[in-house]
Amino acid sequence: MEQKDNVTVDLGHQNQKKFYKELETQIRTAKKEKLFLKNTVIQDNNITIEIEGDELSGFDKLELLLSQKNGDILWTETIDFNQVVSGTITVDLNKFVKTFFKSQYSKWSVDILGLKKKESFLFSMKKESKDKEVDLRNKSESLIGYFGDGEFEKVCWCMYGYYNRYNTLLFDVNYKFKSYTQFVQGEVRKVTISGGRIKINAELEDCGMKPIGMIGRRRLTKAVDLNGIKFNCKVKQKDTVTYITGELDLSEFEFTSDYIDIFLLVEKDGFVYDLFLNTKNKRINKKFQKLFRPIHYKIDEENILFPYTTVSSNLAFDCRKIAPYDKFAFRLKERIARVIFRILKKKMEQKNIMLVYEKYCEAAQENGFYFFQYCMENGMEKYMKKEIYFVIDYNSSQYENVKQYGNRVLNYLSIKHMVYLQGAKLLVSSETKSHSYVRRSNATSIRRRLDNTPSVFLQHGVIAFKQLPFMIKSNRNSRTNLFITSSFIEKGIILDKFEYDENEVAVTGLARWDLIEDKSDTCREILLMPTWRRDLEEVSDEEFQESEYFLQYMHLLNSERLYTILEQNNLHLNFYIHPQLRRFIGKFSSTHPNIHLIPFGEEPLNELIMRCSLMITDYSSAIWDVYYQGKPALFYQFDFNEYNYSQGSYFDLExxxxxxxxxxxxxxxxxxxxxxxxEFKEKEEYAKLREEYLPYIDHNNRKRTCDAILKAGL
Structure with a gap:
């Protein structure tokens, strides 16, 4: 272990930090190759891989790498060349499982790193197939095995392998019961909410497991019900089908803003497992979206609960605050918009509509706005042969930023917005598609159309300091058709970690950087902007105020030494909290007149960044805007270990x-x-990195983005 400013850093595999640093460098510069497999078997606590061809011959050294899908290498083993000659490589899982228990990661990729003189080659495992383009998404071949030794055996671990859509071999290690959910699911037949009770009718085909109950599990506030929300159940067997009816008295339900997944409890070999409940039945989904009397329950005057179908087509309930779009008037307006679109469909398709928007359609200050502004003022509609519109709530304080563009601005959730959203050929934003419409509605029918609408992701900043596994291409909620990046280093991250193809990622630079300018000469300001923490998004006010995050920044904002520094140097410090945690800004306080706590939306973030002479952050990507201007940056990482473990970074933070x-x-x-x-002059060692980190500083990012969209055929 290495001690660093009172922060303990785990040196990793066998305490060999130097080994891992060299390995990471070799992987980063390695030539990407494919290794086709004849067969893969998990048996007797071993993974056995049979390889095809002689691709692994002639190397000085071969390392088998087991890494989390985000790229973190957590276990390696040198491959015996005798195994290479025989064409069969065997790995002992008992060694690996101890690493797994230490790391707590569950998804793994298996690669081989070959070293030859000064060159390195990284081989990904591919399924042997005459047709290398075969699509395995709907018929993936899985390999499954169970293992354990000594103290680990009692918890029944399972490893199963599968080939993803790119024919690449991946592994998942988890509790034994989770493996069953990959292959077996119950099916929902009916969901009703009446008389303060939820009633779910489901069935399960004979699969060697005995249904014994039904349970709900909260995703975000699990501590409320550690053992789950138990339904009263009746189970009836008829021929090869078991029918299960589960009921829950909502008067006994404890409200928390959360999503609740519903499972069948089944028993097999003395163990109890969870099975998802599938809702692929179209009749079920139509009932969830009824115009009159949709299925929902008002917990009180402020909160509502309703069923919905997840991205994986499983049953879940959404429990949240009541919103305007829960009312009949909204559902009726949406139905009217659908009718209008059907009437005007042919005309709408001829318009070649492109919609641009930002977070929740409330903002006009990010890359989306600057991209739209450029298009409007530089004839890009004619150049791109598109009608381009910006979507924003007219009640937003930032509507004034786009008001001048008249009928090219759509009022969020107006009938016109709904019609144009259905007819849009392309969505362009620094957010996911979900921000273009209501995000958590119990009866919307338009939202699902977004799945098939192409999109361009402009990003907020640079993907570097925060791992974002949900942005992987296979995630239907976040996938995009064109991923905009700022450098070839970042493009490499998107290709390697997010599984995008070369033609789906463009290096253009961020749109807002075209207008960024250093205004610090007339101001003396320091910007303090920490990023968010995933585990703080859904906590109560009391829990937030007990967190290390809150306590550390409160201590800093009320530091007597900081007060002195600001006073003696005539400086002001602006504290700007991340939008994900904006509801907590009122919990922070400072008595010094030179310290300003700025709520989200009160001042444009880009103005704060341009005015500051120095920016301080922990891991926020907004720091790249300051670096782009050649101004100094400081990083305050009091929770370095915890962040590295729970969130992770694509850059080496050291x-x-x-x-x-x-x-x-x-x-x-x-x-x-x-x-x-x-005098706030950047250190030379950091200035030298700019050419590699930011290849374009020429105010042409938006033009490159337009060209990239056309090149992609969008």
């Missing part, structure tokens, strides 16, 4: 940052004083 890092408040304050002494 060696690849472009600013000094502090792990303790006193060190941060000392570095602020150093920057003041340097």
């Amino acid at each position: 060696t690849e940052l472009f600013g000094d890092v502090s792990y303790k408040q006193e060190d941060l304050l000392a570095r602020i004083e150093e920057m003041i002494t340097r």
